[in-house]
Amino acid sequence: MEVSVESGFCSSTGNYSSKWNSPVLPQTPHLSLPSFLFSQLSPDALLKPAFIDAKSGKSISYGELRSLTNTVAHVLHSLGIKKGDVVLVVAPNFLHYPLLVLGVMSVGAIFSTANPLHTRLELQYQIQDTNPKLILTTQTLKSKLDEGMGSRPLLILLEELMDSLLHNPQHYPTFNVIINQDDIAALMYSSGTTGKSKSVVCLHRNFISMSCSLRHVWEAEDGAFNDIYLCVLPLFHMFGLSLFVCGTLAIQSTTVVLNKYSLEDMLVSVEKYKVTRLPVVPPMVVQLVRLQDGVKGYDLSSVKEVMCSGAPLGRVHMERFSKCYPQMRLSQCYGLTETCGPITLCNGFSGMVHESIGGLTPHIEAKIVDVRTGKPLPPLECGELYVRGPSVMKGYFKDPIATSLAIDKEGWLQTGDLCFIDMLGLVYIVDRIKELIKYKAYQVAPAELEEILLAHPEISEVAVIPYPDEGAGEIPMACIVKKGISEIEEECIISFVANKVAPYKKIRKVVFVDSIPRSASGKILRRHLKAKALTTHQQLQISSKL
Numbered sequence: 285m286e287v288s289v290e291s292g293f294c295s296s297t298g299n300y301s302s303k304w305n306s307p308v309l310p311q312t313p314h315l316s317l318p319s320f321l322f323s324q325l326s327p328d329a330l331l332k333p334a335f336i337d338a339k340s341g342k343s344i345s346y347g348e349l350r351s352l353t354n355t356v357a358h359v360l361h362s363l364g365i366k367k368g369d370v371v372l373v374v375a376p377n378f379l380h381y382p383l384l385v386l387g388v389m390s391v392g393a394i395f396s397t398a399n400p401l402h403t404r405l406e407l408q409y410q411i412q413d414t415n416p417k418l419i420l421t422t423q424t425l426k427s428k429l430d431e432g433m434g435s436r437p438l439l440i441l442l443e444e445l446m447d448s449l450l451h452n453p454q455h456y457p458t459f460n461v462i463i464n465q466d467d468i469a470a471l472m473y474s475s476g477t478t479g480k481s482k483s484v485v486c487l488h489r490n491f492i493s494m495s496c497s498l499r500h501v502w503e504a505e506d507g508a509f510n511d512i513y514l515c516v517l518p519l520f521h522m523f524g525l526s527l528f529v530c531g532t533l534a535i536q537s538t539t540v541v542l543n544k545y546s547l548e549d550m551l552v553s554v555e556k557y558k559v560t561r562l563p564v565v566p567p568m569v570v571q572l573v574r575l576q577d578g579v580k581g582y583d584l585s586s587v588k589e590v591m592c593s594g595a596p597l598g599r600v601h602m603e604r605f606s607k608c609y610p611q612m613r614l615s616q617c618y619g620l621t622e623t624c625g626p627i628t629l630c631n632g633f634s635g636m637v638h639e640s641i642g643g644l645t646p647h648i649e650a651k652i653v654d655v656r657t658g659k660p661l662p663p664l665e666c667g668e669l670y671v672r673g674p675s676v677m678k679g680y681f682k683d684p685i686a687t688s689l690a691i692d693k694e695g696w697l698q699t700g701d702l703c704f705i706d707m708l709g710l711v712y713i714v715d716r717i718k719e720l721i722k723y724k725a726y727q728v729a730p731a732e733l734e735e736i737l738l739a740h741p742e743i744s745e746v747a748v749i750p751y752p753d754e755g756a757g758e759i760p761m762a763c764i765v766k767k768g769i770s771e772i773e774e775e776c777i778i779s780f781v782a783n784k785v786a787p788y789k790k791i792r793k794v795v796f797v798d799s800i801p802r803s804a805s806g807k808i809l810r811r812h813l814k815a816k817a818l819t820t821h822q823q824l825q826i827s828s829k830l
């Protein structure tokens with residue numbers, strides 16, 4: 285076999301392998317993510333803060349995290365939660381969020397999340413899909429969950445649960461239940477490459493390998509144990525969850541948790557806690573560049589690295605960022621909910637790797653597949669990125685068809701991203717093939733909005749596509765074919781959708797078209813439409829200015 289040391293490409297298989305040597309993954313079948321993480325705890329870490337609340341400064345040490353995780357497992361058990369039950373958490377970030385994740389997993393239950401911005405209908409869809417036995421939510425969000433639900437799962441307020449846990453500490457024996465690496469640890473939502481949002485089945489094995497891999501890569505950097513991370517990313521999505529539950533806990537560093545993102549709160553926290561590593565999504569980089577002068581009052585000298593992911597970051601923004609903040613390394617990484625966290629990272633590569641999303645992480649293999657022939661391609665040639673490895677999801681929950689479309693018999697996951705890999709093994713994203721809009725790095729599934737719009741009596745055909753936007757990356761735009769003599773206007777369409785979806789999914793632009801271009805099999809030709817809609821919209825803008 286001819287494997288290039290530089291690129292990791294094997295000319296006989298057509299596969300790329302990671303350039304990292306692979307950390308040994310635990311082989312014992314009986315292992316959960318929490319028990320794995322706590323088994324690795326060094327005595328030095330026990331008194332060290334694992335998480336700090338940015339606003340109040342309250343913290344939770346590694347020792348407390350371990351004992352409270354055990355307490356949560358006992359409390360959930362006493363509430364009747366058993367192995368395999370789903371526990372849904374609907375909440376924004378808060379100090380004890382990771383504790384809940386670990387507590388739910390320790391009882392053998394399945395952790396599931398929802399964006400607190402979701403509407404009642406969106407939450408209902410998720411509840412019907414995964415049938416949780418228990419919902420944990422906040423006082424503010426409760427009303428969205430307890431009205432109009434059919435057979436109601438048990439609902440507990442997080443404020444009350446946390447209050448009783450923290451103010452009546454009890455010493456429980458170590459909770460004992462057999463959890464296998466192949467048991468389900470979490471159900472997280474993603475729309476994948478096509479269709480509506482689906483529940484991704486993540487096994488303990490997936491998260492354990494993610495932890496091993498992040499630890500292996502991050503520990504290669506100096507002073508990883510002393511790093512201070514700032515968590516401004518939502519923990520209810522995989523990017524945040526994987527970094528701050530699998531990654532930072534594995535290297536036993538400290539994470540400062542911000543409940544709600546604002547640029548100012550982020551800067552205050554960086555200065556106050558001397559944050560060294562800052563994982564972000566592109567809109568935050570854009571804001572940092574835009575408000576460069578406003579940033580001057582803050583001491584950001586502690587920041588070594590800004591890690592950006594979740595959506596593509598434009599070259600212009602990267603260059604501007606590097607000019608404004610020369611002391612900070614801006615790196616990109618890449619992952620999907622389906623890969624249970626990042627599968628490329630820039631660590632280990634020196635120099636300017638800005639435009640790349642980094643190299644494959646340990647144990648991850650890739651293939652660049654020619655979209656027409658299906659054949660694997662060598663370095664510098666562009667095709668769809670396929671990935672394989674121990675952190676790749678088991679599949680979509682109770683959806684064997686979607687699973688078989690996403691993962692082939694050899695275990696390759698189709699990412700829906702058009703990429704190439706260079707001679708050094710660095711991966712570059714060129715375009716997106718999948719039907720997906722990324723608004724502020726949140727996933728918006730066109731199919732979901734199209735279904736809502738088609739129910740409008742004055743709409744005969746519709747396609748929802750991404751429209752470029754500097755601040756948000758992309759915004760959802762509806763291309764509408766009106767029915768008969770309808771005179772429906774843009775505002776009507778925007779407000780028709782607005783109250784049915786979370787704010788980040790709103791339609792923010794509309795173009796009226798004569799027809800929706802389709803392939804012979806009836807599939808919407810989105811690429812074609814995107815180009816057409818862009819020009820139509822730009823022409824409209826020009827004529828309105830004249």
Ligand SMILES: CC(C)(COP(=O)(O)OP(=O)(O)OC[C@H]1O[C@@H](n2cnc3c(N)ncnc32)[C@H](O)[C@@H]1OP(=O)(O)O)[C@@H](O)C(=O)NCCC(=O)NCCSC(=O)/C=C/c1ccc(O)cc1
Binds near residue numbers: 565568621624
């Ligand atoms: C911090 C952001 C960048 C900006 O926040 P924001 O400006 O406050 O807006 P929100 O996102 O909170 O809210 C969206 C909209 O809802 C509005 N909103 C807000 N709260 C309200 C309210 N209570 N009432 C009504 N309106 C409201 C809010 O104003 C806003 O509207 P608009 O101003 O018109 O844009 C926020 O969008 C954000 O956290 N985005 C990141 C999303 C994210 O984590 N994405 C990753 C998904 S997981 C995945 O796909 C990939 C996994 C992955 C794995 C590994 C990797 O390496 C990489 C990736």
